[in-house]
Amino acid sequence: MKAEVLKGHLDGLLLATLEDGPLHGYAVIEALRAGSEGRFDLATGTVYPALRRLESSGLLRSGWSVVSGRRRRTYHLTDRGRQALAGQRTDWEEFAATVTALLGGRPWPVL
Amino acid sequence: MARPVNRLPGGAWAGLPRPVSDYLAEVDAALPGPRRARRDLMTELADGLVDATHHYRRQGLPTLDAARRAIRDSGPSALVGAEFAALMRRWRARRTAQTLLATGPPIGLLWLVVLVPGRGPGALMTQLPLLAGLLCLAIVACAATVLTTGPAPRWLPPVRIDPLHAAATACAAATLCDLLVLAIAAQMVLHGSATSSTWAIAATASLTRLAYAPKAARRLRNQPHRAGH
Numbered sequence: 001m002k003a004e005v006l007k008g009h010l011d012g013l014l015l016a017t018l019e020d021g022p023l024h025g026y027a028v029i030e031a032l033r034a035g036s037e038g039r040f041d042l043a044t045g046t047v048y049p050a051l052r053r054l055e056s057s058g059l060l061r062s063g064w065s066v067v068s069g070r071r072r073r074t075y076h077l078t079d080r081g082r083q084a085l086a087g088q089r090t091d092w093e094e095f096a097a098t099v100t101a102l103l104g105g106r107p108w109p110v111l
Numbered sequence: 112m113a114r115p116v117n118r119l120p121g122g123a124w125a126g127l128p129r130p131v132s133d134y135l136a137e138v139d140a141a142l143p144g145p146r147r148a149r150r151d152l153m154t155e156l157a158d159g160l161v162d163a164t165h166h167y168r169r170q171g172l173p174t175l176d177a178a179r180r181a182i183r184d185s186g187p188s189a190l191v192g193a194e195f196a197a198l199m200r201r202w203r204a205r206r207t208a209q210t211l212l213a214t215g216p217p218i219g220l221l222w223l224v225v226l227v228p229g230r231g232p233g234a235l236m237t238q239l240p241l242l243a244g245l246l247c248l249a250i251v252a253c254a255a256t257v258l259t260t261g262p263a264p265r266w267l268p269p270v271r272i273d274p275l276h277a278a279a280t281a282c283a284a285a286t287l288c289d290l291l292v293l294a295i296a297a298q299m300v301l302h303g304s305a306t307s308s309t310w311a312i313a314a315t316a317s318l319t320r321l322a323y324a325p326k327a328a329r330r331l332r333n334q335p336h337r338a339g340h
Contacts, residue, residue: 025155026162043186044163045138048155049194056201058262073155080262 006042010050012088015059015081022076024067025051051075059084128178131160134188141192143333144199152195160185200331201260204278207327208256211249211285214320219246221313222292225299239295245288252281275331282328289317289324 006013017023017031028051029044054060059081062073077085127135135157142149163181168174185191219232227234236243256277259270296314 024158026159029159029163043184043190044159045156045185045191046194048152048159049191049198052152052198053201056198056205056261070158070161071154072158 006040009092010042010047011054011059012085012092014047014050014054015077015085015088018060018075018077018081019085022074024072024074028075054081127157127161128164128174130175130178130182131157131164134160134182134185137188138192138195141189142196142199143330144203148199148202152199156185156191156195200275203327204256204274204331205260207278207331208253208260208274208281210327211281211320211324212253212257214316215246215249215253215285218289218313218316218320221309221316225307225310225313226292226295239291242288242291245284245291249281249284249288252277252284256281279328279331282324282331286321286324286328289321293317293321 013032014028017028017035023031025048029047032040032042032047051060051062055062055075059078060075061078062075064071064073066072135153138156139149139153142152160178160181163184164174164177167177167180170177172180223230223232223235227238236246255270255272256274258264258267259272259274259277263270293314296310299310
């Protein structure tokens, strides 16, 4: 799946990977890779600035810890982040249902 | 065991395969902003590259090949650098707007005392509608910058404004405000009506902000010009 397609959904995907608990940046990347079974063609280096942007928006919090002698930044969802994730899920379900109906050649809904 | 990732004065990264340290140096060269903020971001990127290199080594690749695969996954240094740079410019825009919001009221109060002693802000605004307009513009632009670069209140609908442009607009408006009041103050001096020490304090405060705001606006636009490492 091309990076351009992913771009509009990256924030939601990052929030979703952190739903079950805190992760550091590379673990987020691993979770994306595992969850997509390697289908996402994503420049993983762009995940770090995206995580920081979400943190600036108050959707994530983060902190440094030292693991095996390396400083490592770990992220977790805030309450606001959980709400944003729920909103993105709803939006995605509506969007996906509409596109599926259209691409599947089903009749246009009568209003 | 992973070795500590430390930046050396010469620009190399200790404990990392050469392709990774070169890649980090390329990304770092694209970043604007203070060294401390850059180091913070680069440490995180380096940490991820170390993990990715280990991942590929566990799959049987030699270290250099593993490092090259990790870099390929990370993406072109120009792309990653641009994403980090955009983030840092947003931070800078926010800091600039916060600085202007923090300095605005005390400087405004000083000029109130100088220009319309014993009267409220309304008197000054009525006398100088241009100043009132510029002040409103600066405040709105600062507020828009802060709202678009940080957690926005839940009740507020999403604001679709480029924070860099908003912050630059705020800088321009603040600069014009300072120039305007300084011009009025200079006239007062010429007419011998500026006698209080508050005048000197207000002028110094405005001159200080005049030194800051245009420079801050330029920094919001400029690309870094550091040489690659």
